[in-house]
Amino acid sequence: MSWLKKLTAGLKKSSDKVSSSLSGISRLFGKGRIDAASIEEIEEALILADLGVSVASEIAEGLRARNWQGEVTPDVLREALAEQLTDILLPVEKPLTFKQAEGENDLHVILLVGVNGSGKTTTAGKLAARFQAQGRHVVMAAADTFRAAAIEQLSGWGARTDTKVISGERGGDAAALAFRAIDEARADKADVLIIDTAGRLQNRAELMEELAKIIRVIKKQIPEAPQDSLIVLDGTVGQNAIAQMKAFQQTADLTGMVITKLDGTAKGGIVVALAREFGLPVHMVGVGESAEDLQDFTARDFAHALVGLNPE
Amino acid sequence: MFDNLKDKLQSVFSTLGKRGALSESDVDNALREVRLALLEADVALPVVKSFIASIRDKAVGATVLKSVRPDQQVIKIVHDGLMEMLGGEASPLKLDVTPPAVILMAGLQGSGKTTTAGKLALHLQQKHKKKVMLASLDLSRPAAREQLRALADQAEAGILPESDTETPVQLTKRAMQAAHLQGFDVLILDTAGRLSIDEAMMAELRDIKAVATPDEILLVADSLTGQDAVTTADAFNNAVGVSGIVLTRLDGDARGGAALSMAQTTGCPVKLVGVGEKLDALEAFDPERMAGRILDMGDVVALVEKAAEAIEEEEAMRMAERMASGKFDMNDFLSQIRQLQKMGGLGGLLGMLPGLGKLQKQIAAAGVDDAMVKRQEAIILSMTKKERVQVGLLNASRRKRIAAGSGTSVQDVNKLVKQYQDMARMMKKMGTKSGAAAMKAMLGGGGGMGGNPMGGGMPSAEQVSQLQQQMQKSGMPGGGGFNPFGKGGGLPGLGGPPRKK
Numbered sequence: 001m002s003w004l005k006k007l008t009a010g011l012k013k014s015s016d017k018v019s020s021s022l023s024g025i026s027r028l029f030g031k032g033r034i035d036a037a038s039i040e041e042i043e044e045a046l047i048l049a050d051l052g053v054s055v056a057s058e059i060a061e062g063l064r065a066r067n068w069q070g071e072v073t074p075d076v077l078r079e080a081l082a083e084q085l086t087d088i089l090l091p092v093e094k095p096l097t098f099k100q101a102e103g104e105n106d107l108h109v110i111l112l113v114g115v116n117g118s119g120k121t122t123t124a125g126k127l128a129a130r131f132q133a134q135g136r137h138v139v140m141a142a143a144d145t146f147r148a149a150a151i152e153q154l155s156g157w158g159a160r161t162d163t164k165v166i167s168g169e170r171g172g173d174a175a176a177l178a179f180r181a182i183d184e185a186r187a188d189k190a191d192v193l194i195i196d197t198a199g200r201l202q203n204r205a206e207l208m209e210e211l212a213k214i215i216r217v218i219k220k221q222i223p224e225a226p227q228d229s230l231i232v233l234d235g236t237v238g239q240n241a242i243a244q245m246k247a248f249q250q251t252a253d254l255t256g257m258v259i260t261k262l263d264g265t266a267k268g269g270i271v272v273a274l275a276r277e278f279g280l281p282v283h284m285v286g287v288g289e290s291a292e293d294l295q296d297f298t299a300r301d302f303a304h305a306l307v308g309l310n311p312e
Numbered sequence: 313m314f315d316n317l318k319d320k321l322q323s324v325f326s327t328l329g330k331r332g333a334l335s336e337s338d339v340d341n342a343l344r345e346v347r348l349a350l351l352e353a354d355v356a357l358p359v360v361k362s363f364i365a366s367i368r369d370k371a372v373g374a375t376v377l378k379s380v381r382p383d384q385q386v387i388k389i390v391h392d393g394l395m396e397m398l399g400g401e402a403s404p405l406k407l408d409v410t411p412p413a414v415i416l417m418a419g420l421q422g423s424g425k426t427t428t429a430g431k432l433a434l435h436l437q438q439k440h441k442k443k444v445m446l447a448s449l450d451l452s453r454p455a456a457r458e459q460l461r462a463l464a465d466q467a468e469a470g471i472l473p474e475s476d477t478e479t480p481v482q483l484t485k486r487a488m489q490a491a492h493l494q495g496f497d498v499l500i501l502d503t504a505g506r507l508s509i510d511e512a513m514m515a516e517l518r519d520i521k522a523v524a525t526p527d528e529i530l531l532v533a534d535s536l537t538g539q540d541a542v543t544t545a546d547a548f549n550n551a552v553g554v555s556g557i558v559l560t561r562l563d564g565d566a567r568g569g570a571a572l573s574m575a576q577t578t579g580c581p582v583k584l585v586g587v588g589e590k591l592d593a594l595e596a597f598d599p600e601r602m603a604g605r606i607l608d609m610g611d612v613v614a615l616v617e618k619a620a621e622a623i624e625e626e627e628a629m630r631m632a633e634r635m636a637s638g639k640f641d642m643n644d645f646l647s648q649i650r651q652l653q654k655m656g657g658l659g660g661l662l663g664m665l666p667g668l669g670k671l672q673k674q675i676a677a678a679g680v681d682d683a684m685v686k687r688q689e690a691i692i693l694s695m696t697k698k699e700r701v702q703v704g705l706l707n708a709s710r711r712k713r714i715a716a717g718s719g720t721s722v723q724d725v726n727k728l729v730k731q732y733q734d735m736a737r738m739m740k741k742m743g744t745k746s747g748a749a750a751m752k753a754m755l756g757g758g759g760g761m762g763g764n765p766m767g768g769g770m771p772s773a774e775q776v777s778q779l780q781q782q783m784q785k786s787g788m789p790g791g792g793g794f795n796p797f798g799k800g801g802g803l804p805g806l807g808g809p810p811r812k813k
Binding site for chain 2: 044047048049050052053115116117118119125146147148149150151152153155156157160170201202203204234236237238239240241243244261263264265266267269270289
């Protein structure tokens, strides 16, 4: 079954939209020809999937410029579209990898950042479950000291996944907690430390500065950490994702992305726009509420699911 | 990325001369830009389409008023259309029922339901003098109940005691009873986040509704949402019948097209907006402001209101007089710095000004922040009273002393003096340049500002006021409609009457 089914199911609604729009183009085009109206429909379908105007028209242009052979059926069109999307997404398809740990300085630190409500805490919990299952020794740090009960939420995940959670007082200093978490994780001889941070809107300078401070403090302990600085993006997000990426890129020196909530009606098409604009690895997608619903991202499958093709 | 719509429309029309009426091709060209702007603001495509169609009908053949350029006319039409779609005016919550009034919060995961429930409790207790009880029906998310309890404590609202054995429907029944028996005016039910395609969860929501017979069913949605806003709003509305929308995270820099998409899809007004992380950061929705924001016309109304709150009228009058008479000393400079702080700092202020999104980013990139503003305040406070009035007195040794006194360097002091001089010079030029041009020149980073693009980070009251004048000059036709500045121009606009509905 794997994640394909889940993602396909998750993306079903969105692909429904794209594909129903594509099916709307039921007429066949003559040999090697495809008309402007149908291209425009495709462009609109892509906009509806949150790809954004510029990427949508770029893709539409690509379809238009294509040397079509034979009859152009909707399925042919769909396949061509999936191919184009795959081309854009393939460079960002990179699973999360670890360097082999040797010596205490090699505690692998994963920092989760993002705006409020994007799913950082849940992702932290799911990541812990995944790594535990791989036989790694995981510790989590609840550096979201702002949101009411964020610490309890992460502790809940800790209990569920049998992972130690390092936490402090609510309202305490997040950077200090991160510092202490590294100490404790090292003392525990952990392989991985997952640091959950408070959600912050990227235009709030003081909150971004707080994040910068957390990172400075982490680097004091381990210069190369956080080895993974991951932005957690809500799959329902629109064009503001670009602004989010820019700001967090600058402050947190992002190494990759996790896209959450793709099991809903959200299209997650913004991933395509982000891949185009930033080229940052998309490590994982969240397609459900349980721990195993955090899956590796695969460009081809994502692209096919997005246009309503069965990714075989 | 995309320029402000206003600039774009200006360029669309720049090739045209003045005309008596808008032709079809004028309108189509303009509406292409409007379409792009709306999509860029995440307004859903079907909504954009129907909106553009309706606007087109209104715009073609519309007479361009004498004093107005065609682009302004189009913006006015678009703005009015947006406002109409957003529900025209603010809609209050329906609370005038036999207590307890029941408010059901629903929405996707992470949209901000629990936080909003807490904010709403505080809002109703403080502003409406209601006695509020909160109840969490969220059994899915770990610690959701703890979160609500913590918020209830902060808001000093009642909270339904938890239980691990009850279903959401049973909890609802118990909450209804408790609220009734304990004499609460309002009961707020916080539900678990759910996907609109999750049949079981949507059925649960219907069951809760059947038991609670809520007076308000608020769909809580993230203003960062993209095209999916329509689908979500539609699904929730079909399942339980939404009575209003709460838009969260409006303190972000998303343009918030989701508001339009959802209002249009459900036919329900946006009633409240979340504008910050603090518990009191919940406001009534203002369609006019939202229309401006979607069009990236700057949140000028908010700016004026904030300015009016922050600045004592007397102080503003005093400043106005001093500026008019060409006097502007360090005391004035200081009071501007302080006003700025009150108005939510540099970022907040610039974010509200139209077309300055880019500048805001440049400024952020240049590291001009509120800490810097604080430093400048310290420098001025380290001057003697005499020095503040007679800036010419500041020789090298005095500057050295001031630097030591304020914990800065002589270069910092020099920089501030230079900024003061630039500003004083601008005072004199006021009115000769258009406000935005002057503002941009100030912020532009070129113009001899020593590489500091903000010249020290001081959108002065006067700059703001120039902008206001600029807005007014090029302002929206049609009187009361868009122009938030009423009659006043000049500086008093800052301290002047806030726009009231």
